[in-house]
Amino acid sequence: MSLVITRRAGEKIYIFLEPNADLDSIVKTLVTTGIEIKVTSIKGSQVKVGIEAPSELTVLREELCEF
Template sequence: MLVLSRKKGEAILIGENIELKIISIEGDQIKLGIRAPSSVEVFRKELYESIQNENNEAANAPLELLPLLQQKKENKDDF
Protein backbone atom coordinates (compact mmCIF):
# COMPACT_ATOMS: atom_id res chain seq x y z
CA MET A 1 0.00 0.00 0.00
CA LEU A 2 1.27 3.43 -0.93
CA VAL A 3 0.85 5.95 1.90
CA LEU A 4 1.01 9.67 1.09
CA SER A 5 0.58 12.79 3.20
CA ARG A 6 -1.59 15.57 1.81
CA LYS A 7 -2.80 18.90 3.16
CA LYS A 8 -6.15 20.59 2.61
CA GLY A 9 -6.47 21.59 -1.04
CA GLU A 10 -3.81 19.16 -2.23
CA ALA A 11 -4.59 16.28 -4.57
CA ILE A 12 -3.40 12.90 -5.77
CA LEU A 13 -3.70 11.68 -9.36
CA ILE A 14 -4.36 8.05 -10.22
CA GLY A 15 -3.50 7.47 -13.83
CA GLU A 16 -4.33 10.40 -16.09
CA ASN A 17 -8.00 10.85 -15.29
CA ILE A 18 -8.74 10.17 -11.61
CA GLU A 19 -8.09 12.89 -9.05
CA LEU A 20 -8.50 12.62 -5.26
CA LYS A 21 -8.54 16.00 -3.54
CA ILE A 22 -8.56 16.81 0.18
CA ILE A 23 -11.52 19.17 0.60
CA SER A 24 -11.45 19.63 4.36
CA ILE A 25 -10.06 18.16 7.57
CA GLU A 26 -12.15 18.15 10.76
CA GLY A 27 -10.81 16.18 13.72
CA ASP A 28 -10.24 12.60 12.66
CA GLN A 29 -12.34 12.94 9.46
CA ILE A 30 -11.51 14.27 6.04
CA LYS A 31 -13.76 15.23 3.16
CA LEU A 32 -12.37 13.73 0.00
CA GLY A 33 -13.37 14.92 -3.47
CA ILE A 34 -13.12 12.44 -6.32
CA ARG A 35 -13.04 13.45 -9.97
CA ALA A 36 -13.26 10.49 -12.34
CA PRO A 37 -14.84 9.66 -15.70
CA SER A 38 -18.48 8.56 -15.49
CA SER A 39 -17.40 5.11 -16.71
CA VAL A 40 -15.49 4.59 -13.43
CA GLU A 41 -17.65 3.33 -10.59
CA VAL A 42 -16.77 4.81 -7.19
CA PHE A 43 -18.08 3.12 -4.03
CA ARG A 44 -17.38 3.39 -0.33
CA LYS A 45 -15.55 0.17 0.53
CA GLU A 46 -18.11 -1.01 3.09
CA LEU A 47 -20.95 -0.53 0.58
CA TYR A 48 -19.03 -2.36 -2.15
CA GLU A 49 -18.33 -5.29 0.20
CA SER A 50 -22.00 -5.42 1.21
CA ILE A 51 -23.08 -5.57 -2.45
CA GLN A 52 -20.55 -8.34 -3.13
CA ASN A 53 -21.75 -10.36 -0.12
CA GLU A 54 -25.39 -10.07 -1.19
CA ASN A 55 -24.51 -11.12 -4.75
CA ASN A 56 -22.58 -14.13 -3.45
CA GLU A 57 -25.47 -15.16 -1.21
CA ALA A 58 -27.92 -14.88 -4.11
CA ALA A 59 -25.62 -16.90 -6.39
CA ASN A 60 -25.34 -19.64 -3.76
CA ALA A 61 -29.07 -19.98 -3.11
CA PRO A 62 -30.20 -23.61 -2.86
CA LEU A 63 -31.42 -25.01 -6.19
CA GLU A 64 -34.59 -26.24 -4.47
CA LEU A 65 -35.75 -22.60 -4.29
CA LEU A 66 -35.77 -22.10 -8.08
CA PRO A 67 -39.07 -23.96 -8.72
CA LEU A 68 -40.72 -22.01 -5.90
CA LEU A 69 -39.54 -18.70 -7.33
CA GLN A 70 -40.74 -19.69 -10.81
CA GLN A 71 -44.15 -20.71 -9.41
CA LYS A 72 -44.45 -17.38 -7.58
CA LYS A 73 -43.61 -15.51 -10.81
CA GLU A 74 -46.22 -17.49 -12.77
CA ASN A 75 -48.88 -16.78 -10.13
CA LYS A 76 -48.02 -13.09 -10.25
CA ASP A 77 -48.32 -13.05 -14.06
CA ASP A 78 -51.88 -14.42 -13.82
CA PHE A 79 -53.16 -11.12 -12.45
Protein backbone atom coordinates (compact mmCIF):
# COMPACT_ATOMS: atom_id res chain seq x y z
CA MET A 1 0.00 0.00 0.00
CA SER A 2 1.30 3.44 -0.86
CA LEU A 3 -0.34 6.53 0.59
CA VAL A 4 0.53 10.22 0.79
CA ILE A 5 -0.99 12.23 3.65
CA THR A 6 -0.62 15.95 4.33
CA ARG A 7 -0.21 16.91 7.99
CA ARG A 8 0.39 20.07 9.97
CA ALA A 9 2.29 20.39 13.25
CA GLY A 10 0.56 18.37 15.97
CA GLU A 11 -1.66 16.34 13.62
CA LYS A 12 -1.39 12.55 13.82
CA ILE A 13 -1.38 9.45 11.66
CA TYR A 14 -2.45 6.07 13.04
CA ILE A 15 -1.44 2.64 11.75
CA PHE A 16 -3.72 -0.27 12.67
CA LEU A 17 -3.56 -4.01 12.10
CA GLU A 18 -6.53 -5.32 10.08
CA PRO A 19 -8.82 -7.45 12.31
CA ASN A 20 -8.51 -10.61 10.15
CA ALA A 21 -4.78 -10.30 9.45
CA ASP A 22 -2.62 -13.39 9.77
CA LEU A 23 -0.30 -12.38 12.62
CA ASP A 24 2.53 -14.72 11.60
CA SER A 25 2.45 -13.37 8.06
CA ILE A 26 2.38 -9.71 9.08
CA VAL A 27 5.21 -10.17 11.59
CA LYS A 28 7.39 -11.83 8.92
CA THR A 29 6.60 -9.02 6.50
CA LEU A 30 7.35 -6.31 9.06
CA VAL A 31 10.63 -7.97 10.04
CA THR A 32 11.80 -8.24 6.42
CA THR A 33 10.42 -5.04 4.85
CA GLY A 34 9.10 -2.89 7.69
CA ILE A 35 7.06 0.26 7.12
CA GLU A 36 8.58 3.06 5.06
CA ILE A 37 7.70 6.63 6.06
CA LYS A 38 9.10 9.38 3.85
CA VAL A 39 8.65 13.16 3.92
CA THR A 40 7.81 13.90 0.28
CA SER A 41 7.49 17.68 0.52
CA ILE A 42 7.27 20.61 2.90
CA LYS A 43 5.23 23.67 2.01
CA GLY A 44 4.80 26.34 4.66
CA SER A 45 3.24 24.66 7.70
CA GLN A 46 2.25 21.50 5.79
CA VAL A 47 4.28 18.33 5.41
CA LYS A 48 3.40 15.59 2.92
CA VAL A 49 4.26 12.17 4.28
CA GLY A 50 4.43 9.07 2.07
CA ILE A 51 3.73 5.75 3.76
CA GLU A 52 4.52 2.34 2.28
CA ALA A 53 3.04 -0.43 4.42
CA PRO A 54 1.81 -4.01 4.02
CA SER A 55 -1.84 -4.38 2.96
CA GLU A 56 -2.67 -5.98 6.33
CA LEU A 57 -2.24 -2.54 7.90
CA THR A 58 -4.64 0.39 7.75
CA VAL A 59 -3.20 3.90 7.75
CA LEU A 60 -5.58 6.67 8.82
CA ARG A 61 -5.48 10.39 9.53
CA GLU A 62 -6.40 11.16 13.14
CA GLU A 63 -9.69 12.81 12.16
CA LEU A 64 -10.90 9.56 10.55
CA CYS A 65 -10.39 7.50 13.73
CA GLU A 66 -13.25 6.89 16.10
CA PHE A 67 -11.92 6.24 19.58
